[in-house]
Amino acid sequence: MTTLTRQDLNFGQVVADILCEFLEVAIHLILYVREVYPSGIFQKRKKYNVPVQMSCHPELNQYIQDTLHCVKPLIEKNDAEKVVVVIMDKEHHPVERFVFEISQPPLLSISSDTLLSHVEQLLRAFILKISVCDAVLNNNPPGCSFTVLVHTRDAATRNMEKVQVIKDFPWIVADEQEVHMKEPRLIPLKSMTSDIVKMQLYVEERAQKT
Amino acid sequence: MDELYLDNIDEYVNDHNKIVTYKWLSLTLGVHVNTAKQMLYHYLEHKRKESSPQLHATYLVSGKLEDKGQMCHKVSVVREDQLEDFKSKMSLIVSVHVYSVQKALLKDSGPLYSVDYDAIKDNLKNCSRYSAIRCAGAVPMSAAELQQVQEIQRAPPSAPENKKSAMNGDANIASKPSSKPQKGIMGMFANKSAPKNQDNSKEVKPEPKEKSPVPEAPKTKPAAKSSPMANFFGTQTKKPEKPVEKQQEAQLAIASEQQHQRTTAEEPAAVQLHKETKADSRSKSKRMEESDSEEEKMEKKKRRRIKKPQPDSSDEDVIPDSPPQMKTSEPSPKKEPETVQHSHTSSGTKIRRRRKVLKSRTFKDEEGCIVTEKDYVSESYSETEDDFQSTKQAPRNNNKAKPTSSSKDDDKKTQKKSSASSNKGSKQASIMGFFQKK
Numbered sequence: 001m002t003t004l005t006r007q008d009l010n011f012g013q014v015v016a017d018i019l020c021e022f023l024e025v026a027i028h029l030i031l032y033v034r035e036v037y038p039s040g041i042f043q044k045r046k047k048y049n050v051p052v053q054m055s056c057h058p059e060l061n062q063y064i065q066d067t068l069h070c071v072k073p074l075i076e077k078n079d080a081e082k083v084v085v086v087i088m089d090k091e092h093h094p095v096e097r098f099v100f101e102i103s104q105p106p107l108l109s110i111s112s113d114t115l116l117s118h119v120e121q122l123l124r125a126f127i128l129k130i131s132v133c134d135a136v137l138n139n140n141p142p143g144c145s146f147t148v149l150v151h152t153r154d155a156a157t158r159n160m161e162k163v164q165v166i167k168d169f170p171w172i173v174a175d176e177q178e179v180h181m182k183e184p185r186l187i188p189l190k191s192m193t194s195d196i197v198k199m200q201l202y203v204e205e206r207a208q209k210t
Numbered sequence: 211m212d213e214l215y216l217d218n219i220d221e222y223v224n225d226h227n228k229i230v231t232y233k234w235l236s237l238t239l240g241v242h243v244n245t246a247k248q249m250l251y252h253y254l255e256h257k258r259k260e261s262s263p264q265l266h267a268t269y270l271v272s273g274k275l276e277d278k279g280q281m282c283h284k285v286s287v288v289r290e291d292q293l294e295d296f297k298s299k300m301s302l303i304v305s306v307h308v309y310s311v312q313k314a315l316l317k318d319s320g321p322l323y324s325v326d327y328d329a330i331k332d333n334l335k336n337c338s339r340y341s342a343i344r345c346a347g348a349v350p351m352s353a354a355e356l357q358q359v360q361e362i363q364r365a366p367p368s369a370p371e372n373k374k375s376a377m378n379g380d381a382n383i384a385s386k387p388s389s390k391p392q393k394g395i396m397g398m399f400a401n402k403s404a405p406k407n408q409d410n411s412k413e414v415k416p417e418p419k420e421k422s423p424v425p426e427a428p429k430t431k432p433a434a435k436s437s438p439m440a441n442f443f444g445t446q447t448k449k450p451e452k453p454v455e456k457q458q459e460a461q462l463a464i465a466s467e468q469q470h471q472r473t474t475a476e477e478p479a480a481v482q483l484h485k486e487t488k489a490d491s492r493s494k495s496k497r498m499e500e501s502d503s504e505e506e507k508m509e510k511k512k513r514r515r516i517k518k519p520q521p522d523s524s525d526e527d528v529i530p531d532s533p534p535q536m537k538t539s540e541p542s543p544k545k546e547p548e549t550v551q552h553s554h555t556s557s558g559t560k561i562r563r564r565r566k567v568l569k570s571r572t573f574k575d576e577e578g579c580i581v582t583e584k585d586y587v588s589e590s591y592s593e594t595e596d597d598f599q600s601t602k603q604a605p606r607n608n609n610k611a612k613p614t615s616s617s618k619d620d621d622k623k624t625q626k627k628s629s630a631s632s633n634k635g636s637k638q639a640s641i642m643g644f645f646q647k648k
Contacts, residue, residue, distance in 0.1 A: 033317070044320065050327055051320035124324060128229075131321040135227055135314030 012076040015196050019075055019102065020068045021047075022123050023083060027064055027148070028054045029130050030085055030098055034137075036144050048124045066169045067148050078104055079156035084149040086178065089141050094181045095209050096140065098130075101200040105193055115195055122192040126201060129190040136187050138209055149174050183207040215239065219253045219311070223265065229312040229325045236340045237329045243340050250308040268310045268322070269293050273303040287319060 025047050032042050032053040037060070042053040055061060074080040080102055087096040150171075184204040191200040218239065222228045236246035250267075257265055271293070272285040281301075287309050288296045297303060310322060333339070351359070570584045 039317065044318070050324040053318065053320065121328060124327065128321055128324045129227075131316070131324070132227055132229060132312060132314040135312070 011196075012078070016072045016075040018119065019197060019199075020072050022126070023071070023100065024064055024068055025052055025054070025127065026098075026100070026130060027085055028052070029127060030087075031055065031060075031146065033130060033134055034087060034096065034140055034144075036087060036140075036146050048120045048127065050124055050127065052127060070169065070171060071148075071150055074150065074152055074156055075102065077156070079152050079154070080150055081153050082151040084151065085146060086149055087140060087144050087146050088178070089209075090143045092145075092177065093206075094178060095144065095206050096137065097181065097184070097204040099200075099202055099204065101202075103198045105195060105198045107195065119194050119196065122194055126190050126192070126199075129201070133189060133203065137203060137205055141209055147178065149179070181206055215249050216253055216256060219249065220257075223253075223311055223313060224263070227313055229310050229314075229316075229321055231310040231322060231325055232308060233326050234329050237333055241340060243342055246340075247307045250311050254308060254311060263313070266290060266312055266315050267308055268316070270305070270307055270309040271296055271300070271303065272305050273297075273300040275300050287322065289316070 028042070029052055031037055032039060032055075037055065037057075039053075041055050041057045041060075043056050044051050045054045046052070071080060071083060083100045083102065085098040085100075086094045087098075089095050181204060183206060185207055186202060186204055188200075188202040192198070219230060219235070222230050230250065232243055232246040232250055235241075235249065236243045239246070241249075254265065254267055267290050268287055269290065270285070270287050272283070275282055275284045277284075283304075284300070286296065293306075297306070310325070316322070568584055570582050572580055572582045575581050
């Protein structure tokens with residue numbers, strides 16, 4: 001049973017890897033389910049032993065990968081509080097927000113064999129919940145786009161602005177218009193606590209979408 | 211007592227927003243599947259009468275269908291809105307029942323699989339406890355038998371296709387009534403999808419192909435047919451089968467010119483047969499086929515990282531330069547201008563390898579004539595997405611330095627070569643490969 005103190009860095013990397021993989025799949029799935037892009041660009045692939053929809057468009061994939069590549073160091077150091085996938089309408093006002101709240105669990109440990117399959121099971125449940133979320137959400141207006149916001153703890157963003165993790169892929173402080181949503185309704189989707197991460201997913205949607 | 215189940219289902223569907231399949235319900239409530247199906251049906255009727263929030267349902271329809279002159283048995287999961295349409299197409303309907311009830315309108319069938327996954331995994335040994343399908347002869351194989359069978363599977367990868375298709379015919383008929391509790395989800399899937407595969411592979415065959423030799427037809431079948439075979443031999447054999455499939459595919463692609471048709475035909479069959487399609491292996495086979503067509507002169511190999519240098523008689527005059535790591539192209543100021551192509555940027559974090567690549571050089575010889583020579587030059591390249599940029603740059607550099615029109619063909623050939631060879635590094639099949647090859 002390995003304890004946290006001795007292998008801090010590896011542990012952070014492991015958690016960040018798992019989470020970023022999951023976030024990539026989740027973002028693709030959100031784009032599919034909420035019809036942000038036409039379903040023709042999506043293709044069935046396998047993750048966590050279940051079928052998921054991933055996009056085939058190279059630029060979209062590259063964008064999502066670059067985004068998560070930059071988020072990864074924040075998760076490693078436990079600086080990222082929330083990763084938010086915002087869906088915006090034509091005027092760039094947020095219509096829906098999928099919020100992934102990430103935190104460290106009270107009892108942090110890597111123990112053994114069953115850990116990863118347990119985590120896999122929990123992540124599968126998240127994927128399933130995203131697939132059926134349109135039962136509880138209203139339809140989005142046409143012509144939506146999306147963006148990813150990260151809420152960090154303390155002053156981690158200052159570091160991000162100084163050091164460009166990926167060339168020509170700058171992160172900037174989000175402006176008020178993109179962050180503020182009028183009359184949001186909160187719909188919880190799923191939460192999980194495991195040995196390595198605690199995550200909650202909920203959706204905030206605007207009361208009047210069109 | 212009898213009405214309790216209605217409340218249970220109501221709770222699952224409305225409060226938890228779950229997808230309730232009959233399989234999941236039977237495992238959760240501990241009832242026979244037929245009872246579960248009836249429960250779902252009654253629940254649906256009940257709710258529809260009460261006009262409560264909208265519910266969606268999917269149905270499992272199984273029956274006989276006339277498809278291009280052949281009778282086949284088809285089992286499908288259809289959405290409610292497509293149900294009547296589907297039923298009207300069938301000549302004989304064997305069974306129709308509710309497959310699942312949920313609040314959301316499902317856009318694709320992926321979640322239906324996920325729902326049952328965990329429930330069945332927990333009950334792997336006895337997941338057919340409540341099942342209606344029985345076969346006395348269906349007993350899980352012992353470990354020794356399983357190993358034996360796996361070895362037999364691996365040893366002759368290109369076992370005669372005729373035999374395979376014959377076996378598959380029998381396997382299909384046998385797999386329907388039998389249930390393999392050990393295989394769990396795969397087993398469940400085989401029973402449903404095996405007859406579907408037969409339909410799909412039959413649809414693949416009669417697709418119009420310009421030169422479609424007869425052996426091709428049974429060869430496409432084993433690719434699609436590996437599913438019932440795999441289900442007998444467990445999930446472990448799926449992996450050795452996949453590279454075998456791809457190898458066969460690649461070889462056939464060279465033989466016939468139907469690469470593009472083939473990949474699109476294979477895809478629907480492959481997607482149908484198993485809910486797990488690895489896109490990586492698929493795009494790899496596409497990439498292989500593209501580069502195969504481009505490199506017709508070269509020896510056909512699966513891995514092309516290291517090329518064997520072919521002897522070139524006119525080598526003595528010209529000393530090949532081993533190119534520097536930076537991306538430069540310098541027309542030499544000497545009397546014999548040489549153009550050297552360099553294809554890749556160096557970047558510290560990526561892997562570098564050396565390989566020999568066919569390059570052509572144009573230079574002025576003693577008489578003042580411009581001579582073009584093709585030669586193998588070892589160059590280093592790295593496996594990166596930079597391959598894209600570098601292929602664009604290499605042809606540009608070439609155009610700058612080459613003065614004559616006679617060497618334009620060679621120019622394009624080298625472009626083709628460097629673009630083809632650098633494409634191997636990129637992870638996605640590149641569209642540029644189409645545009646650059648001539």
